[in-house]
Amino acid sequence: MVSMLKKSKKNGFKKITIKEIAELAGVSRTTVSRVLSGSDFVNKNTRDRVLEIIEEKEYKPSIIAQSLRTNRTRTIGLVLADIENPFYSRVAKGVIDAAEAKNYNVILCNSNNDINLEERDIRTLTERGVDGFLLTTVELKMKTIENLRDKGFPFMLIDCKLDIPGVNYVVNDDYYGAELATEYLINLGHKKIFFLGNRKLLSLRERFRGFKDTLKRYEINNTGNFVPTKFIKTGGIYDIEGIIRYLLSRQENITAIFAGNDYLAVKSIEAINNNGLKVPEDISVIGYDNIKISSMIKVPLTTIRQPKYLLGKLAAEQLLEILENKSDRKARRVILRPELVIRQSCKKISNS
Amino acid sequence: MVSMLKKSKKNGFKKITIKEIAELAGVSRTTVSRVLSGSDFVNKNTRDRVLEIIEEKEYKPSIIAQSLRTNRTRTIGLVLADIENPFYSRVAKGVIDAAEAKNYNVILCNSNNDINLEERDIRTLTERGVDGFLLTTVELKMKTIENLRDKGFPFMLIDCKLDIPGVNYVVNDDYYGAELATEYLINLGHKKIFFLGNRKLLSLRERFRGFKDTLKRYEINNTGNFVPTKFIKTGGIYDIEGIIRYLLSRQENITAIFAGNDYLAVKSIEAINNNGLKVPEDISVIGYDNIKISSMIKVPLTTIRQPKYLLGKLAAEQLLEILENKSDRKARRVILRPELVIRQSCKKISNS
DNA sequence: TAATTTATTGGAATCGATAACAGAAAATTA
């Protein structure tokens, strides 16, 4: 009778509360609380007795009640652009690992590359009371970000280099990565290179800048590198087949494609094959990201490797530091270096 | 002065509370609460006035406080065996979509195929106060599950057919899928078929059963289908290269491999190639799962397609139904049908 | 008109913790 736990609404059994522990130990709730937090001065005998009962009853303090009182939930939000994209799921793993290491939990939202869902997710997360969140965004609204910043809500951007005051991020150096890729193609003799990507997306915008500047540096005049908007569907997803057909039909003798990410690269290769051409014999393709399948497809993809796990891990760690140290207003901007991974999807051009 | 929000510890600004809304509207907190819940009888004029102020102040009730009072968090937990495995990330998407549709949030844990982390995750989630959770498990401890069940904590298993009373699941019919795969190989003339998989994992155990039974049905005597334990590392991950070398060295003239999942299949093909043999010319390989890369690798993989998104979506929906309807003790067991996807990794045998 | 019912509202307790403050006992110092 004494040891039997009483029923409650939630599930079969009622969780034991601090009050009951206090009664069993013959002390006040305050004392139990003090034992729990470990910080304050409690008599050793009292402490031991309380700890013993806590252990015996397997008492765990209610995180909900703690949250209400302390205004902290030990929860962070993570808004992923697309959980099915291996790039993001690797990032997510880094985030989760870093969070759990500090005893935080992660609430996951999937914005599905949709800017409206993204906004909704941010709203949901703040209302739910996460202590802060991480945003892997594709096409963010400046106003939303500024608003968050002005409210003082702790957050960090992942893989989105947004240089406005008071906004922190962890990114890969997309500009540098694009330089690497472009230089590699140029050194192989390519001049007619098409950049495949939606320049509305922030990371792709940087890559495009690196691409353009490198061409300029090598004094290569490369006009018309844009994806006609009719091929861009909502959420930044492309009609790759259409683009490739369009490219080939233009008779411009494109010799290489710089795809903004590996997903696009893989799809492009498929589409090129479907149009009777071969990679890399007819067209070279370089990707960006180095996702897992890149090395496994028919023609292993030459691409730019980004430290993805680290991206997530560092972002989470930075955020947690902010959370643990509220007054700290220092800028936290981390830029990671990508590397060129040479495989088989690019070929030297001799007749140039 | 009046409209200025005061500062609080958490972030720059204090959230407005029900008390303040009540004061502004000149009613009691009780009345505001009633307006919020929409259910009780409130005078229309009062209701409108309160709603107006709620809107004006953009008041959102504190989910934490609600949780404490109502003992429900509108949060479910999801324990993924491996978020980087595309199978699970697709499942996760189904879960998230279903949860958000009913205004629930998902706390994500990644057990990393580690049974100990899995137990830790379950503990974390229950302590955190999720209303229930979903478990994609690899190698669960029966005792843990029975314990959860006995405590009355709501949960469902995903892709793990555990037939003990009071435990619910949504699974693919692994037995049937294995029958499909095995029959297909047999019809191609294969008799020496090796089943590649760790039979400790529940789903693989079912697949192995289907495999064995089908062979028996066709009166094919197939001995020695096991992966020597020395190739099985912690967490059920394999030394595929080692296994393949071992297989080839045995001189048993294996003509086909039935890989327990596509991951293993893809790795096997790589390993087979590394050993100077070709798929499907020398050895046929069939996979299981139909993950995205299966169609993109050098030799597109013949495999068994499972409805992954649906798996997650249905599991979440079932769980939420349980949560919304506590007293309902009916069994919820959903079995989805897989299909054979014929691509190019299996070949007919003529000399048998 | 008096009695009863109905509609609408508020007071106060509660959920399970934390924390400011004060008070009592023990230890130290004068």
Next chain:
DNA sequence: TAATTTTCTGTTATCGATTCCAATAAATTA
């Protein structure tokens, strides 16, 4: 021994909502 400090503990208010119960006013019925 008295005064002061230190150590330890409890009382009470609070976080922001919900809910039981009672109270009031208005409407209905007798």
